[in-house]
Amino acid sequence: MTFERDARTALADGQLRGALRQATTLFGERRRAALATVPDWEGARDRARAIKDETLEHLDRYLEEFAANAERAGACVHWARDAAAACDIIGGIAERRGARTVVKSKSMASEEIHLNAALARRGIEAVETDLGEYIVQLAGETPSHIVVPAIHKTKAQIAALFADKLGIAPSDDVATLAAAARDALRRRFAEADLGISGVNFAVAETGTILILENEGNARMTTSLPHTHVALMGIEKVIPRFADLDVFLQLLPRSGTGQVLTAYQSLITGTKRRAEDEGPEELHIVLLDNGRSRMLASRVTRQALACIRCGACLNACPVYRQIGGHAYGSVYPGPIGAVLSPQLFGLARSAALPYASSLCGACRDVCPVKIDIPALLLHLRAQVVAEGVAVGKGHLRERLAFWIYATVMVRPRLFAWLMRAVRSLRIMPPLGAWTKWRDLRPLAPRSFREQWRAGLGDQRGPDA
Amino acid sequence: MRSGDARREILHAIRTNLESSPPVQSSPSPERRGGQGVRTPEGRGGQEVRIKRFTEQLAAVGAQCTTVRSETEAAAALARILADAGARRVVGSDAPLVQRILAAVGNDIVIDRLERLSRDELFACDAGVTTAQWGIADTGTLVLESARERSRLLSLVPPIHVAVLSVRCICESLGDALARLSVASHAITFITGPSRTSDIELTLVVGVHGPQTVHVLLMEGP
Ligand code: SF4
Numbered sequence: 001m002t003f004e005r006d007a008r009t010a011l012a013d014g015q016l017r018g019a020l021r022q023a024t025t026l027f028g029e030r031r032r033a034a035l036a037t038v039p040d041w042e043g044a045r046d047r048a049r050a051i052k053d054e055t056l057e058h059l060d061r062y063l064e065e066f067a068a069n070a071e072r073a074g075a076c077v078h079w080a081r082d083a084a085a086a087c088d089i090i091g092g093i094a095e096r097r098g099a100r101t102v103v104k105s106k107s108m109a110s111e112e113i114h115l116n117a118a119l120a121r122r123g124i125e126a127v128e129t130d131l132g133e134y135i136v137q138l139a140g141e142t143p144s145h146i147v148v149p150a151i152h153k154t155k156a157q158i159a160a161l162f163a164d165k166l167g168i169a170p171s172d173d174v175a176t177l178a179a180a181a182r183d184a185l186r187r188r189f190a191e192a193d194l195g196i197s198g199v200n201f202a203v204a205e206t207g208t209i210l211i212l213e214n215e216g217n218a219r220m221t222t223s224l225p226h227t228h229v230a231l232m233g234i235e236k237v238i239p240r241f242a243d244l245d246v247f248l249q250l251l252p253r254s255g256t257g258q259v260l261t262a263y264q265s266l267i268t269g270t271k272r273r274a275e276d277e278g279p280e281e282l283h284i285v286l287l288d289n290g291r292s293r294m295l296a297s298r299v300t301r302q303a304l305a306c307i308r309c310g311a312c313l314n315a316c317p318v319y320r321q322i323g324g325h326a327y328g329s330v331y332p333g334p335i336g337a338v339l340s341p342q343l344f345g346l347a348r349s350a351a352l353p354y355a356s357s358l359c360g361a362c363r364d365v366c367p368v369k370i371d372i373p374a375l376l377l378h379l380r381a382q383v384v385a386e387g388v389a390v391g392k393g394h395l396r397e398r399l400a401f402w403i404y405a406t407v408m409v410r411p412r413l414f415a416w417l418m419r420a421v422r423s424l425r426i427m428p429p430l431g432a433w434t435k436w437r438d439l440r441p442l443a444p445r446s447f448r449e450q451w452r453a454g455l456g457d458q459r460g461p462d463a
Numbered sequence: 464m465r466s467g468d469a470r471r472e473i474l475h476a477i478r479t480n481l482e483s484s485p486p487v488q489s490s491p492s493p494e495r496r497g498g499q500g501v502r503t504p505e506g507r508g509g510q511e512v513r514i515k516r517f518t519e520q521l522a523a524v525g526a527q528c529t530t531v532r533s534e535t536e537a538a539a540a541l542a543r544i545l546a547d548a549g550a551r552r553v554v555g556s557d558a559p560l561v562q563r564i565l566a567a568v569g570n571d572i573v574i575d576r577l578e579r580l581s582r583d584e585l586f587a588c589d590a591g592v593t594t595a596q597w598g599i600a601d602t603g604t605l606v607l608e609s610a611r612e613r614s615r616l617l618s619l620v621p622p623i624h625v626a627v628l629s630v631r632c633i634c635e636s637l638g639d640a641l642a643r644l645s646v647a648s649h650a651i652t653f654i655t656g657p658s659r660t661s662d663i664e665l666t667l668v669v670g671v672h673g674p675q676t677v678h679v680l681l682m683e684g685p
Pocket of ligand 1: 254305306307308309310311312313335362365366367368369370
């Protein structure tokens with residue numbers, strides 16, 4: 001099972017774990033501070049979820065409304081049943097425009113469909129322009145965090161990479177490194193024939209797409225080239241323009257702990273007059289790729305409400321230890337553990353629903369109140385029902401949990417067993433568990449025994 | 464047509480899957496205006512309060528702000544900003560106000576018009592001057608509408624962006640601003656402080672792709 005292997009590798013990587021802890025802790029703290037600036041956070045979450053539920057309940061209608069309004073404003077709307085169809089559509093547009101180079105701003109959907117590889121097969125170079133994504137692309141790697149894709153790399157590694165690929169003098173100054181990337185990417189922006197972006201929200205009422213970012217690369221991507229292609233999952237649509245308000249309150253605060261990201265671009269069709277600035281063509285690609293299937297059950301449908309803020313990753317004790325790569329999917333962390341099996345098939349990601357301690361931290365931070373633990377349990381049940389092989393560890397694990405359950409509901413059996421364990425000084429065979437954790441030594445007397453021996457009469461244990 | 468087929472197939476898949484799960488009876492239908500409950504209390508204060516909050520928020524997000532009372536003052540302030548930054552090449556938008564202010568700036572500086580610039584020349588500019596259609600007090604945000612002015616590239620490409628905003632156009636909240644916008648503009652841009660990234664070891668760097676400096680000239684007056 002690759003999840004097990006990759007998680008092991010990640011756990012052994014001290015630098016990665018340190019960086020992950022730093023990032024997830026920082027975002028967690030900033031998020032808490034940012035929530036305090038919203039008078040009614042719970043109300044906002046409820047409203048956002050209600051809007052998403054309403055949209056999904058009538059997704060066909062809202063998609064048609066969105067497509068009609070976007071087309072009226074001059075956009076060309078394409079429908080893609082799956083990844084291959086989306087790659088064909090975008091590759092076709094690029095070829096028709098004679099594009100050799102395309103610039104891209106961050107789009108998880110494009111990673112989902114492996115767009116860069118598909119374009120490369122047509123001889124078209126796709127350049128990632130978000131700084132983190134650019135670093136990851138130069139290094140020939142994949143992102144490890146939704147919001148900070150290169151969180152697994154130190155500045156020394158990035159400096160060496162830039163010295164090698166961009167020919168700059170080695171520097172450990174972060175501003176110098178960022179400036180080098182800016183210069184290199186400006187040349188790519190100037191020559192690019194096509195810009196490809198993702199979409200954060202698509203407004204049915206007006207045909208508007210909204211893109212959030214901090215760097216300005218998405219603005220460059222969507223305003224400099226002659227053609228702009230926006231790729232969006234069909235779940236990104238929301239009914240009304242005014243609905244943007246609540247989502248703009250929730251997304252940046254949950255993701256980076258900002259009140260608002262530096263830029264929001266609201267794009268409605270193409271330019272209206274010859275002297276206007278911006279692309280001549282706007283193509284919006286609506287991607288299904290397994291999403292419509294998720295509508296069939298109310299439990300799985302929830303995952304389509306996700307606004308990709310990344311808060312559940314930062315809150316997840318499993319993610320905080322192993323990072324994004326171990327999940328083996330573009331969608332890591334708790335939300336990835338529920339999305340990946342549904343989008344790419346249980347057989348390919350059967351281990352992911354188990355990559356969670358079901359502690360519920362993800363559900364508590366989720367701005368749209370997705371019940372991720374419930375979803376994970378639902379998917380685990382499916383894994384069992386469909387008899388998908390999860391990995392060799394799982395038979396032993398099931399046996400262990402069966403023994404655990406049997407013992408824990410029988411207090412006398414438990415007490416007897418613990419006394420036996422203590423007097424014989426045998427430790428249970430927890431090699432897999434203790435490899436990455438320290439087991440606490442057993443106390444010489446159990447709490448129950450201490451209690452019976454007089455701890456109960458107000459005196460402290462040392463008195 | 465293949466595209467039409469895909470459209471039909473996807474819509475059909477959506478409908479079939481929706482039908483296979485029972486509809487919710489009491490889905491609390493969100494209000495017509497999505498964001499209402501989140502907005503700050505109405506009538507929290509007049510223009511004075513909004514201006515104060517706006518300038519505080521601008522500072523909090525790392526933008527500069529200078530209050531001016533006339534076009535002459537605006538030109539003087541702009542000249543100082545450009546001189547302090549050592550800016551040599553400046554481009555103004557097509558807004559008449561911007562053109563008037565730039566004309567009064569003085570002659571140490573090369574002033575270009577956007578429509579005469581090639582892409583390379585635009586990339587070589589030091590500063591872009593535009594107006595902003597709206598400000599948002601709660602967040603320190605500038606709102607630029609493409610139907611009103613050619614400001615899309617000038618507020619993005621040069622390392623310095625100077626935006627002229629009338630105090631009368633400061634809205635209280637994001638929701639208020641959204642309510643005033645019209646999608647007659649094919650591009651509406653919200654700008655909150657300078658371009659920024661924390662992608663390398665979480666260290667903040669400003670000015671990665673967009674401007675490093677955002678300076679608001681806040682116009683008081685009638
Ligand atoms: S599941 Fe919720 S918390 Fe996680 S990324 Fe999606 S919206 Fe954010």
